Amino acid sequence: MADVLDEVRSIIAKHTSVGVEALTPETRLDEIGVESVDLVEIMFEIEEQFMIEVPYNTNKETRLEFTTIGQITEGVRSILAKSTAS
Amino acid sequence: MNRIAITGIGVVSPVGNNLEEYWQALVEGRSGIGPITSIPTERLNIRIAAEVKNHVPEQNFDARIVPLLDRFAQFAVIAARHAVSDAGLIFGEELAQATATIVGTGVGGQNTLDDGYFRLYGQNAARLHPFTIPRLMVNAGASHISMDLGLRGPTFAVASACASGTHAIGVAFDMIRSGRAAVALAGGAEACLTVGTLKGWEALRVLSADTCRPFSRTRSGLVLGEGAAILVLELLDRAIARNARIYAELRGFGMSADAADIIAPNAEGSARAIRAALDDARIAEDSIDYINAHGTGTMLNDATETQAIRAVFGAHADRLAISSSKAVLGHGLGAAGALEAAATALAIQRRVMPPTANFEESDPACDLDVIPNIAREQRIRCAVSNSFAFGGLNAVLVLGEV
Numbered sequence: 001m002a003d004v005l006d007e008v009r010s011i012i013a014k015h016t017s018v019g020v021e022a023l024t025p026e027t028r029l030d031e032i033g034v035e036s037v038d039l040v041e042i043m044f045e046i047e048e049q050f051m052i053e054v055p056y057n058t059n060k061e062t063r064l065e066f067t068t069i070g071q072i073t074e075g076v077r078s079i080l081a082k083s084t085a086s
Numbered sequence: 087m088n089r090i091a092i093t094g095i096g097v098v099s100p101v102g103n104n105l106e107e108y109w110q111a112l113v114e115g116r117s118g119i120g121p122i123t124s125i126p127t128e129r130l131n132i133r134i135a136a137e138v139k140n141h142v143p144e145q146n147f148d149a150r151i152v153p154l155l156d157r158f159a160q161f162a163v164i165a166a167r168h169a170v171s172d173a174g175l176i177f178g179e180e181l182a183q184a185t186a187t188i189v190g191t192g193v194g195g196q197n198t199l200d201d202g203y204f205r206l207y208g209q210n211a212a213r214l215h216p217f218t219i220p221r222l223m224v225n226a227g228a229s230h231i232s233m234d235l236g237l238r239g240p241t242f243a244v245a246s247a248c249a250s251g252t253h254a255i256g257v258a259f260d261m262i263r264s265g266r267a268a269v270a271l272a273g274g275a276e277a278c279l280t281v282g283t284l285k286g287w288e289a290l291r292v293l294s295a296d297t298c299r300p301f302s303r304t305r306s307g308l309v310l311g312e313g314a315a316i317l318v319l320e321l322l323d324r325a326i327a328r329n330a331r332i333y334a335e336l337r338g339f340g341m342s343a344d345a346a347d348i349i350a351p352n353a354e355g356s357a358r359a360i361r362a363a364l365d366d367a368r369i370a371e372d373s374i375d376y377i378n379a380h381g382t383g384t385m386l387n388d389a390t391e392t393q394a395i396r397a398v399f400g401a402h403a404d405r406l407a408i409s410s411s412k413a414v415l416g417h418g419l420g421a422a423g424a425l426e427a428a429a430t431a432l433a434i435q436r437r438v439m440p441p442t443a444n445f446e447e448s449d450p451a452c453d454l455d456v457i458p459n460i461a462r463e464q465r466i467r468c469a470v471s472n473s474f475a476f477g478g479l480n481a482v483l484v485l486g487e488v
Contacts, residue, residue: 037347037349037350040289040290040291043291044289053131055131056291057291057292057293057294057295057306057307058291058292058307058384058385058386059292059294059305059306059307059383059384059385060294060306060307
């Protein structure tokens with residue numbers, strides 16, 4: 001599932017001036033200038049790309065953490081795993 | 087400067103369509119938010135809203151007229167009829183021509199648009215209903231009020247998203263002060279609870295999945311609402327001469343644009359609108375006893391509004407009290423400011439500050455007296471009603487005792 005990470009990196013790269021090659025699982029979104037409104041757009045693109053629903057509300061700490069690229073990737077993987085299991 | 091009185095109020099709301107039911111729910115903090123029943127919800131992730139209940143168009147309109155009116159225009163006309171009868175106004179030819187009708191709406195005929203597009207793209211219908219265009223236009227609410235009541239003065243719609251109703255009342259206020267109209271019906275109407283609109287709001291990730299908790303640390307976003315409120319504004323001298331019941335005096339109106347972000351609120355822009363309204367009313371900050379806040383229940387709005395209030399009122403911010411009606415009404419977008427101006431006028435007249443309902447825990451970022459859950463019997467000399475819209479457009483009214 002390494003390609004999930006690559007997809008997430010390439011989606012996030014479009015919302016920052018940092019090149020995709022510099023984005024690692026440890027990269028924090030706030031370090032690369034991704035703001036709340038960017039994250040809303042990123043979530044839309046992730047949902048479209050992976051055909052999933054991500055429970056993300058800007059007002060609430062969701063059960064998924066979205067601080068780093070690695071966390072987003074893990075979140076996507078766990079949603080994908082649940083949707084194939086059901 | 088001419089003084090302006092509020093002499094009539096009509097509402098269509100998620101907590102009732104007459105003024106006493108409306109006021110009782112606000113005072114008791116009884117929320118109109120619940121599971122959505124008026125549209126299919128299978129495709130929605132968020133399935134709650136503050137809907138207007140038991141609305142049967144045929145009970146209010148001739149069956150031949152119903153196809154001409156979108157739900158938002160129906161709300162507008164019903165609220166206007168109630169407001170005029172509440173004010174005890176009878177329109178002769180001269181007064182009808184001197185009466186302005188100004189109705190704010192965020193998006194206009196969304197039900198018509200949504201139904202039409204579903205037929206066209208979803209069901210491959212060959213044609214749309216012939217009244218699709220006149221139903222969906224943003225001015226339909228104002229136009230139908232003028233036709234229904236025979237009002238023939240300046241009539242138009244105002245659109246500034248969540249501030250539309252407040253801008254409409256403010257513009258009407260200016261028109262009477264300047265002598266352009268003798269009486270005005272002003273307010274807002276919205277019926278935006280469609281599958282298409284809700285999917286759009288879901289995608290913004292600002293909707294709460296449980297309820298609206300303004301100023302609470304546990305707040306989880308806004309809840310959409312719908313409805314209408316129309317106020318009757320007239321010259322104070324005229325109201326006194328005809329021995330009208332006066333709810334409150336409309337004292338000031340302030341507007342500003344943030345020129346910053348299309349979505350995020352801005353404390354500086356909000357504060358400028360509040361200051362402009364106080365300056366217009368020619369009153370000092372410490373005359374304000376109560377603020378009916380914009381208070382949407384989003385993390386950002388409630389904290390930013392708190393900052394704006396602190397910036398304008400300084401030490402007096404800790405002596406005044408504020409509450410948000412959106413825990414009870416949801417966010418009625420273009421109707422919200424008008425419903426809240428109505429609540430503010432009633433609060434002044436009845437000397438009761440309605441609470442912020444659904445309140446759970448205080449938030450250090452919203453450290454004002456937000457009247458948690460329990461109404462307060464207290465005289466209100468002057469009050470502020472805030473509306474801060476998407477697009478960075480702010481409108482603020484100052485109301486006072488007569």
